[in-house]
Amino acid sequence: MSLNLIINFSYVISAALFIFGLKMLSSPATARKGNIISALGMLIAVVMVLFSQGLDYKWILLGMAVGAAIGIVAAKRVAMTAMPEMVAVFNGFGGGASLLLAWFAYVSQYNGAAAAPLFTAVVILLSIMIGGTTFSGSLVAYGKLSEKIPGNPYLFKGQQLANITVLLGALLLAVLFAQDPGTGYPWLLGLIMIALVFGILFVIPIGGADMPVVIALLNSYSGLAACAAGFVINNNILIVAGSLVGAAGLILTKIMCKAMNRSLNNVLFSGFGAVSGKAGGREQHGEVKAASAEDVYYILEAADSVVFVPGYGLAVAQAQHQVRELGELLEENGTEVQYAIHPVAGRMPGHMNVLLAEANVPYDQLIEMDDINPKMDTVDVAMVIGANDVVNPAALEDESSAIYGMPIIEAYRAKNVIVLKRSMNPGFAGIENELFFGENTRMLFGDAKESITALISEFKG
Amino acid sequence: MSLNLIINFSYVISAALFIFGLKMLSSPATARKGNIISALGMLIAVVMVLFSQGLDYKWILLGMAVGAAIGIVAAKRVAMTAMPEMVAVFNGFGGGASLLLAWFAYVSQYNGAAAAPLFTAVVILLSIMIGGTTFSGSLVAYGKLSEKIPGNPYLFKGQQLANITVLLGALLLAVLFAQDPGTGYPWLLGLIMIALVFGILFVIPIGGADMPVVIALLNSYSGLAACAAGFVINNNILIVAGSLVGAAGLILTKIMCKAMNRSLNNVLFSGFGAVSGKAGGREQHGEVKAASAEDVYYILEAADSVVFVPGYGLAVAQAQHQVRELGELLEENGTEVQYAIHPVAGRMPGHMNVLLAEANVPYDQLIEMDDINPKMDTVDVAMVIGANDVVNPAALEDESSAIYGMPIIEAYRAKNVIVLKRSMNPGFAGIENELFFGENTRMLFGDAKESITALISEFKG
Amino acid sequence: MTAVFLTFVLLLSIFLGFEVISKVPSTLHTPLMSGANAISGITLVGTIAALTTGQSAMGIILGTAAVCMASINVFGGYLVTDRMLSMFKKREKGGK
Amino acid sequence: MTAVFLTFVLLLSIFLGFEVISKVPSTLHTPLMSGANAISGITLVGTIAALTTGQSAMGIILGTAAVCMASINVFGGYLVTDRMLSMFKKREKGGK
Numbered sequence A, B: 001m002s003l004n005l006i007i008n009f010s011y012v013i014s015a016a017l018f019i020f021g022l023k024m025l026s027s028p029a030t031a032r033k034g035n036i037i038s039a040l041g042m043l044i045a046v047v048m049v050l051f052s053q054g055l056d057y058k059w060i061l062l063g064m065a066v067g068a069a070i071g072i073v074a075a076k077r078v079a080m081t082a083m084p085e086m087v088a089v090f091n092g093f094g095g096g097a098s099l100l101l102a103w104f105a106y107v108s109q110y111n112g113a114a115a116a117p118l119f120t121a122v123v124i125l126l127s128i129m130i131g132g133t134t135f136s137g138s139l140v141a142y143g144k145l146s147e148k149i150p151g152n153p154y155l156f157k158g159q160q161l162a163n164i165t166v167l168l169g170a171l172l173l174a175v176l177f178a179q180d181p182g183t184g185y186p187w188l189l190g191l192i193m194i195a196l197v198f199g200i201l202f203v204i205p206i207g208g209a210d211m212p213v214v215i216a217l218l219n220s221y222s223g224l225a226a227c228a229a230g231f232v233i234n235n236n237i238l239i240v241a242g243s244l245v246g247a248a249g250l251i252l253t254k255i256m257c258k259a260m261n262r263s264l265n266n267v268l269f270s271g272f273g274a275v276s277g278k279a280g281g282r283e284q285h286g287e288v289k290a291a292s293a294e295d296v297y298y299i300l301e302a303a304d305s306v307v308f309v310p311g312y313g314l315a316v317a318q319a320q321h322q323v324r325e326l327g328e329l330l331e332e333n334g335t336e337v338q339y340a341i342h343p344v345a346g347r348m349p350g351h352m353n354v355l356l357a358e359a360n361v362p363y364d365q366l367i368e369m370d371d372i373n374p375k376m377d378t379v380d381v382a383m384v385i386g387a388n389d390v391v392n393p394a395a396l397e398d399e400s401s402a403i404y405g406m407p408i409i410e411a412y413r414a415k416n417v418i419v420l421k422r423s424m425n426p427g428f429a430g431i432e433n434e435l436f437f438g439e440n441t442r443m444l445f446g447d448a449k450e451s452i453t454a455l456i457s458e459f460k461g
Numbered sequence C, D: 001m002t003a004v005f006l007t008f009v010l011l012l013s014i015f016l017g018f019e020v021i022s023k024v025p026s027t028l029h030t031p032l033m034s035g036a037n038a039i040s041g042i043t044l045v046g047t048i049a050a051l052t053t054g055q056s057a058m059g060i061i062l063g064t065a066a067v068c069m070a071s072i073n074v075f076g077g078y079l080v081t082d083r084m085l086s087m088f089k090k091r092e093k094g095g096k
């Protein structure tokens, strides 16, 4: 059996490990082991391919060393809260690698050569187009998530037109290239540009908070790009792993849309929240009752049970450690403390779980939405920390609301509601929240971290 | 795109339909549609392959016409109770076809030819070996199920030795053949013989009642044989469909073993029930109380609730229509009538469901084991019709029993138990049943159909 | 290289077979078995493709017999499965 | 014919991807996404295989850049996923 064949058969093992890994990743009990198994599959494939003949090791090792260093440092340094943008960047590099691989294969094999078969031309075009879109799209997603560029959905007149023009341009260049790939290098370069532009156009109109869905979708694309690159260089494992990720990403996208009660179309094209103001609905607000830290202290001090409802503001303020401390003080005071976690609180799925876990909040204090709601009437104080949409009763009552139909944490049913936020500004969905005007609601304005620190000193003082 | 390529791409569609079909077959609500979808996949593949160039249509159509006629007539004629053996025969023919295909491919392409590659030689050997084993094994299974040959597990001294000898012989012939496939026809013929003998040796020691498991396993083999045959003639769809069935069959085998609370090894090699007598355990029987049809009539007449517990004897006696009639008479008499269905009652999974459905027993009267057991104490009469092992309390109490650990229908807890069987002979597992000696048990000896007919005339007369 | 592709196909089919079949209720074991069995009659397609003109007498006999056997498996298998499953449906209609 | 094989592989992988991922709890979406993303760094294997000796300067630049990017994806991706999942584990230990 030739060396090449052995290497290829080892890819079969890698593929099996990837499948097992993905399978285990989708259940909480086995997820971490699954990731390790999948990494093992990758290790086997990489080690085996290094045995191929005629490799130019110095460049390969240089590239790997630099890449590994960057990847490892970035992964170790990144704050837990910045995970989503990190994933976006890594994903973009995956797409970029597929683009570069196809480009490289073209330069080294087909540029100026007699004639590449049409099939090869097509797969080169595909991996450049998909890879490029993934690359620039992911970087825009990164920018939006890390607030390096404004996170608002950015819709402009004639957007559809611009998209169509760009795609037609891409098609034109692709046809020109496929006529005679050997001499078509300029067209290819043009196509690379267009792919990058298209990635930007694709993601820029989507709101920052929808980015998790976009990343899942781009993740699926990066799989497909790897798959196309596999066709370019006739490599099995790229095709298997790529299409596996492509399918998994697509389904994950679907599942995430479902969890947010939206359609993919709506996520991609509606610029959710861009047109906020009008979504408000009824205007019969009551009066907002602001409270001082001292007022809130007295309420908390007298409470038998307190439920914290964290939201995106907790992540912004990085107040998780303070919250845990406050929780402990309350418990010392004989109060029962629980955390009510909404599945889409924050800006990525599991955001709150990860944050609070980082601050060592015990697992059994984190209660899921469906478990806390029935008990809400008996809760003395619901303390809403930087959450907004996930406690907005409009989702239950107001059919005209943009978030109508989303299940919420029914904080408004608690005996007292305390809301920590900086202003009366709306949250992600850009709509008013009647909870803030409720009879039993007090607003504690200010950055969540500062407010809670103030509460802590009240307790200690 | 060449014709050949179009045909091959149509196979991709067939494969997708097979997958969908199998998926739907595994849930009761969609099973029938799933079978039709899978048949559609087969139709597409068969129609497309008929467009291939250079086919010898007259023989193809002759073979198909004869085969289709036999298959259709057999499938239409077979009694519902004979389904398992029918499935066994069809399965055998699938294996036989793979054997013949490999044989045919050898005769037409490689016999006397310069040299077949080793790979081809190996796959020819594999499809002949697996296909032949499937063929003869399935026919033995058929014989056992239809009682054309004795259903008892048939264990003889030196069985293992015989098996090993046969397999070594096969290996020897295979090596001789692979040396020079072109001139190795005699070895191949020898191997065909050995494959057929091995199939018989493989199945003959297994008891008739374990046949469903064996058929599932042979089903998996027939898939693998098709897969190997696909390698012989380089045909994709054979490989995909074959390995799909191979995997599905294997898992089905595992699931069935689990439902019977046995290991596959135990099923294949232990000759379960062959060594019956000694499995009996404790000998402190009470007294058997036989009853006449008239006695039983009075008990039934006075009962408010009756639960029928059907078993293999119902199928043997073909008494399902009479049982339904008796049930209706009881209902007219104001008695509540239910049927308690054990998952492995009878000789194939779902055996009782199919039988009673044939007799038009309403679906909502069929109660599953887990639902009826909690109510058993309140049942006036449990009427056991040709069931034995599935109501044997030894499975709950007697750790030394061969069926210990199998969940049973706890008929012994009913206020009165009436058992319809022909004798005191044991059932499939070959062990005594203390239920028959119970305080509250009456035996109504005789063929179930005759006994129930007698009861019906008591009710009518 | 074909062998590598086929091994991938095998691997993926096996995983898929596992995912698709796991957790079937025991009532469905017999029809599922019979339905899967009908799929394994796919050999029919292979035999048809192989039965080209210009075979020896022995070849014709073997090929025709193979087509015949595979056809029995396909036609009989699908039909018998359908008959069983139609019974299963009847049950549900038979309710109150 | 290779195209046919690859289409089969694609088809089977897609089905498998679907079967494997369906019904994940939303808490796991982010790590699962990140883990799948790391797998798509498989391009690394392709770029290594393609980066043979005797490339033009442009080829070396592109190839090395591709290896570098893919490595970032692979190393960073698996590590970040593991970090996230280690958090998830800690939670359970954090109980009473």
Ligand SMILES: NC(=O)c1ccc[n+]([C@@H]2O[C@H](COP(=O)([O-])OP(=O)(O)OC[C@H]3O[C@@H](n4cnc5c(N)ncnc54)[C@H](OP(=O)(O)O)[C@@H]3O)[C@@H](O)[C@H]2O)c1
Binding pocket: A209, A210, A211, A212, A213, A260, A310, A311, A312, A313, A314, A316, A317, A343, A344, A345, A346, A347, A348, A349, A350, A351, A385, A386, A387, A388, A389, A390, A391, A420, A421, A422, A423, A424, A425, A426, A427, A428, A429, A446, A447, A448, A449
């Ligand atoms: N989790 C996911 O996977 C995911 C993915 C995509 C979209 N989404 C969407 O994101 C939303 C999540 O809801 P949410 O209730 O968690 O967040 P939200 O509705 O976006 O509200 C966050 C609130 O936090 C406040 N805030 C921000 N910084 C703060 C600080 N430093 N201190 C105190 N308060 C601060 C803001 O009010 P001020 O500005 O007045 O302070 C804002 O109203 C949902 O609409 C969901 O559909 C979630």
Ligand SMILES: NC(=O)c1ccc[n+]([C@@H]2O[C@H](COP(=O)([O-])OP(=O)(O)OC[C@H]3O[C@@H](n4cnc5c(N)ncnc54)[C@H](OP(=O)(O)O)[C@@H]3O)[C@@H](O)[C@H]2O)c1
Binding pocket: B209, B210, B211, B212, B213, B260, B310, B311, B312, B313, B314, B316, B317, B343, B344, B345, B346, B347, B348, B349, B350, B351, B385, B386, B387, B388, B389, B390, B391, B420, B421, B422, B423, B424, B425, B426, B427, B428, B429, B446, B447, B448, B449
């Ligand atoms: N369902 C499956 O898929 C499957 C597969 C493999 C094995 N099995 C095994 O098969 C057994 C099934 O248990 P079971 O209780 O249904 O059957 P069983 O234990 O085999 O008992 C059947 C009883 O029916 C009686 N009988 C036979 N013909 C009769 C007739 N014409 N009229 C009246 N009675 C008749 C027999 O007693 P007489 O001879 O005294 O009449 C016998 O005791 C279990 O051990 C199970 O593990 C089931």
